[in-house]
Amino acid sequence: MVGAGPVGLAVAWRCARRGLRVVVYDDRPGSGASAVAAGMLAPVAEAYFGEHELTALLVESAARWPGFAAELAEASGVDLGHRTEGTLVVGLTADDLTEARRLWAYQQGLGLPITPLRPSALRDREPALAPRVRGGAVAAGDHQVDPRRLVAALRIAAERAGVVFRPARVGALSEVDARITVVAAGCGAAALTGLPVRPVKGQVLRLRAPGGGPPGFRHVIRGYADGESVYLVPRDSGEVVVGATVEERADTEVTAGGVLRLLRAAVELVPELTEYELVEAVAGLRPGTPDNAPILGTLPGRPDVVVATGHHRHGIVLTPVTADLVTELIVTGEPDPALAPFTPDRFPKEPRWN
Ligand SMILES: Cc1cc2nc3c(=O)[nH]c(=O)nc-3n(C[C@H](O)[C@H](O)[C@H](O)COP(=O)(O)OP(=O)(O)OC[C@H]3O[C@@H](n4cnc5c(N)ncnc54)[C@H](O)[C@@H]3O)c2cc1C
Numbered sequence: 451m452v453g454a455g456p457v458g459l460a461v462a463w464r465c466a467r468r469g470l471r472v473v474v475y476d477d478r479p480g481s482g483a484s485a486v487a488a489g490m491l492a493p494v495a496e497a498y499f500g501e502h503e504l505t506a507l508l509v510e511s512a513a514r515w516p517g518f519a520a521e522l523a524e525a526s527g528v529d530l531g532h533r534t535e536g537t538l539v540v541g542l543t544a545d546d547l548t549e550a551r552r553l554w555a556y557q558q559g560l561g562l563p564i565t566p567l568r569p570s571a572l573r574d575r576e577p578a579l580a581p582r583v584r585g586g587a588v589a590a591g592d593h594q595v596d597p598r599r600l601v602a603a604l605r606i607a608a609e610r611a612g613v614v615f616r617p618a619r620v621g622a623l624s625e626v627d628a629r630i631t632v633v634a635a636g637c638g639a640a641a642l643t644g645l646p647v648r649p650v651k652g653q654v655l656r657l658r659a660p661g662g663g664p665p666g667f668r669h670v671i672r673g674y675a676d677g678e679s680v681y682l683v684p685r686d687s688g689e690v691v692v693g694a695t696v697e698e699r700a701d702t703e704v705t706a707g708g709v710l711r712l713l714r715a716a717v718e719l720v721p722e723l724t725e726y727e728l729v730e731a732v733a734g735l736r737p738g739t740p741d742n743a744p745i746l747g748t749l750p751g752r753p754d755v756v757v758a759t760g761h762h763r764h765g766i767v768l769t770p771v772t773a774d775l776v777t778e779l780i781v782t783g784e785p786d787p788a789l790a791p792f793t794p795d796r797f798p799k800e801p802r803w804n
Pocket residue numbers: 452453454455456457458475476477478479480481482483484485486487488489490491618619620621634635636637638639642651652653654693694733734735736737758759760761762763764765766767768
């Protein structure tokens with residue numbers, strides 16, 4: 451196994467529980483995108499036009515999350531911060547809401563549970579919302595988990611199941627001596643496999659509620675604030691994650707402009723955030739793919755190499771289904787039909803116009 455992010459760790463844990471001998475290579479376990487991620491489990495709010503197959507996989511994985519969380523908490527003794535209050539999607543201006551309503555209609559057309567609410571009903575649920583919020587919707591099934599706790603739990607559970615960790619960076623697949631090599635290296639997969647995984651930078655802030663108490667709201671709040679899109683994820687610890695920029699860049703510098711945009715949009719939605727302590731500003735790299743969907747399956751021409759990467763914005767929500775499907779492929783050698791839309795060979799080798 452190359453990579454000890456949530457995807458690699460979950461596959462390693464599952465494989466070890468199925469009786470396989472597993473060695474995980476990573477010089478900095480848990481240091482990839484998951485160290486920065488917000489941890490929204492949002493199959494509905496993240497269902498976008500033209501991504502049917504990805505949406506179906508998100509829905510399937512979200513349905514597996516409660517069982518996965520319970521099993522992992524039991525196996526590791528770690529509280530994952532799994533919370534099920536749901537998500538409010540809100541807009542400030544008429545333009546914001548026009549765009550949002552188009553998406554809600556599409557999501558409802560797919561049969562997904564998103565319910566528009568009047569401003570008064572929104573504020574009944576979350577009095578901390580700004581008076582300027584003009585409308586919104588609730589996605590009751592869109593939950594959250596703390597990704598840093600998830601990774602810590604997976605490491606413990608994997609170790610307890612017999613997984614061996616090697617603190618090493620893999621420079622080439624030939625360095626790994628295994629019957630099956632799994633590449634779960636996030637953005638690092640491109641250099642190892644040649645697959646089209648690219649870094650998509652995201653800046654994130656962590657705020658803390660004053661007085662050591664919990665944040666003044668319980669739902670995840672996703673908002674369109676004057677054309678800017680932002681989310682606020684409240685945790686039991688008092689932390690609020692504010693994210694995230696989406697930038698086609700490969701560096702992890704935090705920029706003044708990024709922080710400014712996030713904070714401005716955040717306080718437009720929930721004014722009391724101005725009183726919160728700013729405890730962290732950080733950036734990470736999502737493993738993006740041309741169609742925004744993960745790459746899962748056997749590498750063409752290499753029956754000994756299985757790829758599980760390219761989870762882009764969805765690696766936390768997709769962890770349970772990825773672990774199940776990829777483990778089944780490794781153990782049985784047979785790909786589940788659910789993997790068909792996500793195989794590594796779906797990308798053209800050369801641009802079509804050549
Ligand atoms: C700002 C931001 C917000 C996000 N919010 C969410 C969210 O709310 N919900 C959600 O579902 N997802 C979210 N994501 C996406 C999610 O974090 C990723 O999809 C997920 O972390 C991918 O998991 P992974 O294990 O494939 O890769 P990573 O988490 O990136 O881990 C990859 C691991 O591989 C290791 N590695 C890389 N190359 C090598 C090598 N050559 N040899 C050995 N080890 C190697 C790295 O050290 C790292 O430990 C967010 C991401 C970002 C950046």
